[in-house]
Amino acid sequence: MRSPFAYRPRSGPLQSASPAAAVAYLGSLATVGFLYSNPIVLAATGAALVLAGLLAGARDAVRAALWMGLTLALLIVAVNVLVVDRGATVLVRLGQLPLLSDVITAEALAAGAVIGLRAAVVLLAFAVYSACVDPDRVLRALRPLARRSALTATLVSRLVPVAAADAARLRDAARLRGPAAAPVGRAALARRLLAGSLDRAVDVAATLELRGYSLNPPRPTPVATLFPPYTSKKRCDRRGERPRARRSRYDRRFYVVGALVLIAGVAGKLLGADAFAEYPAVQLGVGPATLALATLLALSGLTPLSPRPRRTASTSLPAGWRS
Amino acid sequence: MIPRRGIAVAIALLVGALAAAGCGFGPGKDLGGVRLTVSRDYGHTSLLEREVGDVTESDTVMRVLERNAEITTRYGGGFVQSIDGLEAQERFGRSSDWFFYVDGVESPVGAADYSLRGGEWVWWDYRNWEGAMSVPAVVGSWPQPFAGSYGGHPHPVAVECLGGGAACATVRSKLRAVGVEAAAGSAADAIRVLVGPWQRVRDDPVAAQIESGPQRSGVFAEFGRARGGYAMRGLGEDGKAAAAFGPGAGLVAATRRGEAPPVWVVTGVGPRGVADAAALLDTAHLRDRYAVAVEDGREEALPLR
Numbered sequence: 001m002r003s004p005f006a007y008r009p010r011s012g013p014l015q016s017a018s019p020a021a022a023v024a025y026l027g028s029l030a031t032v033g034f035l036y037s038n039p040i041v042l043a044a045t046g047a048a049l050v051l052a053g054l055l056a057g058a059r060d061a062v063r064a065a066l067w068m069g070l071t072l073a074l075l076i077v078a079v080n081v082l083v084v085d086r087g088a089t090v091l092v093r094l095g096q097l098p099l100l101s102d103v104i105t106a107e108a109l110a111a112g113a114v115i116g117l118r119a120a121v122v123l124l125a126f127a128v129y130s131a132c133v134d135p136d137r138v139l140r141a142l143r144p145l146a147r148r149s150a151l152t153a154t155l156v157s158r159l160v161p162v163a164a165a166d167a168a169r170l171r172d173a174a175r176l177r178g179p180a181a182a183p184v185g186r187a188a189l190a191r192r193l194l195a196g197s198l199d200r201a202v203d204v205a206a207t208l209e210l211r212g213y214s215l216n217p218p219r220p221t222p223v224a225t226l227f228p229p230y231t232s233k234k235r236c237d238r239r240g241e242r243p244r245a246r247r248s249r250y251d252r253r254f255y256v257v258g259a260l261v262l263i264a265g266v267a268g269k270l271l272g273a274d275a276f277a278e279y280p281a282v283q284l285g286v287g288p289a290t291l292a293l294a295t296l297l298a299l300s301g302l303t304p305l306s307p308r309p310r311r312t313a314s315t316s317l318p319a320g321w322r323s
Numbered sequence: 324m325i326p327r328r329g330i331a332v333a334i335a336l337l338v339g340a341l342a343a344a345g346c347g348f349g350p351g352k353d354l355g356g357v358r359l360t361v362s363r364d365y366g367h368t369s370l371l372e373r374e375v376g377d378v379t380e381s382d383t384v385m386r387v388l389e390r391n392a393e394i395t396t397r398y399g400g401g402f403v404q405s406i407d408g409l410e411a412q413e414r415f416g417r418s419s420d421w422f423f424y425v426d427g428v429e430s431p432v433g434a435a436d437y438s439l440r441g442g443e444w445v446w447w448d449y450r451n452w453e454g455a456m457s458v459p460a461v462v463g464s465w466p467q468p469f470a471g472s473y474g475g476h477p478h479p480v481a482v483e484c485l486g487g488g489a490a491c492a493t494v495r496s497k498l499r500a501v502g503v504e505a506a507a508g509s510a511a512d513a514i515r516v517l518v519g520p521w522q523r524v525r526d527d528p529v530a531a532q533i534e535s536g537p538q539r540s541g542v543f544a545e546f547g548r549a550r551g552g553y554a555m556r557g558l559g560e561d562g563k564a565a566a567a568f569g570p571g572a573g574l575v576a577a578t579r580r581g582e583a584p585p586v587w588v589v590t591g592v593g594p595r596g597v598a599d600a601a602a603l604l605d606t607a608h609l610r611d612r613y614a615v616a617v618e619d620g621r622e623e624a625l626p627l628r
Contacts, residue, residue, distance in 0.1 A: 084399075085435070085436070086385075086396075086399060086400035086401065086435050087400065088385075088386050088389045088390065090349065090350040090351070090379075090381040090386075091348070091349070092346065092347070092348055092349075093346050093347050093348075093349070093350075093351050093380070093381050094346045095346045097340070102381070103381050107400070277395065277396075278400065279396050279399065279400025279435075280385055280386070280388075280389040280394060280396055280400055280435075281389060
């Protein structure tokens with residue numbers, strides 16, 4: 001079964017954009033999620049990410065991230081109220097219990113909810129990234145910066161799903177032995193999986209060596225110094241320069257919105273848009289700066305919206321010719 | 324699958340443990356009242372003085388303060404950042420912060436962790452802490468810590484007469500006037516009052532901390548040798564000498580070593596200073612002061628301004 005967070009190629013703007021543009025856009029929203037504590041701003045960031053994910057066709061990833069985020073948020077709230085004794089409004093007295101707070105306060109509840117909301121927002125950002133940004137293109141973009149790390153990351157990103165598929169196959173095989181067969185323990189399954197992974201790793205290493213990955217990377221030939229007067233620009237470009245990454249017509253859109261979100265986030269922070277205090281009593285800032293920033297963030301979720309295909313006179317058919 | 328009976332037993336045990344631990348809904352039963360004082364600059368300017376009557380069993384120093392003043396906090400609500408807009412700051416070479424005392428003793432824990440039992444005197448003071456980061460005990464909550472239950476239980480009070488003469492009787496009568504009978508001897512957990520000239524009082528190791536300066540003792544006064552005796556000087560907020568007192572000077576101050584009960588010193592350069600210092604033991608002279616110096620009947624709050 002395929003993970004809901006796995007990348008699926010689609011033709012939407014977010015999938016078509018270059019990895020740097022997509023990372024700039026989603027990273028700016030995740031940064032706002034890390035920077036802010038005001039629940040209005042966090043909720044708007046979350047809404048933007050949900051909208052972006054849905055428009056990019058990553059419905060399953062968004063649904064799974066919301067479910068995981070909610071579960072995580074509930075866990076954080078439960079832990080926070082049980083261990084934090086700050087806050088003015090006492091809801092329940094727990095008495096003297098080891099390791100736990102002696103009271104449950106409304107403020108600890110609110111603080112836990114805000115931490116949970118932040119975790120959910122960051123989770124959403126990574127879920128949309130994972131489902132909409134091609135990992136191969138990301139690794140390809142990183143290759144000039146860190147060749148070995150990129151190779152390692154590529155291998156891991158290939159081998160982990162293979163190992164997961166192996167595990168599923170082994171489980172299926174064990175189940176198909178019939179109801180009378182002795183159950184297969186997890187340790188035995190893990191042992192078999194590890195042995196298989198090691199075999200596969202040896203094969204991969206041999207293949208890499210055969211393909212010359214152990215050699216140093218080829219240096220660009222200094223063509224210009226060998227044949228100074230006769231070197232053509234075209235030849236130099238072909239042998240001495242890195243191939244240029246493919247750009248998308250949507251890149252500019254994501255760069256602009258990402259920069260706008262980041263600038264607005266920093267400016268809002270300076271203007272007091274993050275006005276929120278959990279302790280000693282909850283104080284929520286709903287000033288113009290907060291509302292303006294929240295609106296901008298929510299609207300930024302529309303960035304992956306596909307442009308409606310333009311219908312021109314030459315391509316449209318007369319009414320009677322429609323099939 | 325977990326058996327249902329096991330779950331039921333676990334829930335019953337949990338409910339039983341919570342009930343035994345004293346849990347319940349809401350803030351709990353009323354414990355009476357506390358006195359709340361808010362001041363600045365070593366008690367020089369009073370900002371708030373209130374009898375708070377609705378203290379409950381879940382109340383802490385922070386919760387009581389929050390109900391009676393506009394405050395902001397930091398470090399996850401554990402420390403007070405500002406009270407009624409007066410904010411802790413560290414700039415222009417001055418470091419000022421909010422400190423609190425319960426029954427005249429500096430708390431070893433934060434305000435959010437200090438549970439109240441009712442009857443305490445909580446004093447918040449905003450002060451520059453360059454001269455002394457810690458002032459372990461103050462005299463400004465008189466008759467606390469003698470009359471109350473400092474630290475959660477009553478302590479015996481021992482008056483140690485170290486050549487104080489008639490001043491010792493004055494101290495005992497002042498304590499009696501607030502309902503405190505000095506115990507015979509000096510129990511280990513007693514709050515001690517040392518009465519006598521500095522030449523004698525300085526033999527006590529806790530009182531001798533005063534000679535190490537305010538960073539150690541929290542007392543903004545110093546004694547130095549002068550013509551076969553001692554001379555007293557008053558210190559400013561920066562911990563530096565601000566005024567020299569004459570041979571008739573006296574001092575009422577409190578200090579503390581570690582987690583031991585506080586020690587009060589009623590002392591002076593000579594017998595006259597000791598007698599004058601003993602006469603200061605009442606609310607009118609000590610209220611909201613860290614320590615008090617007296618000379619020829621004229622008293623000065625320490626640190627000097």
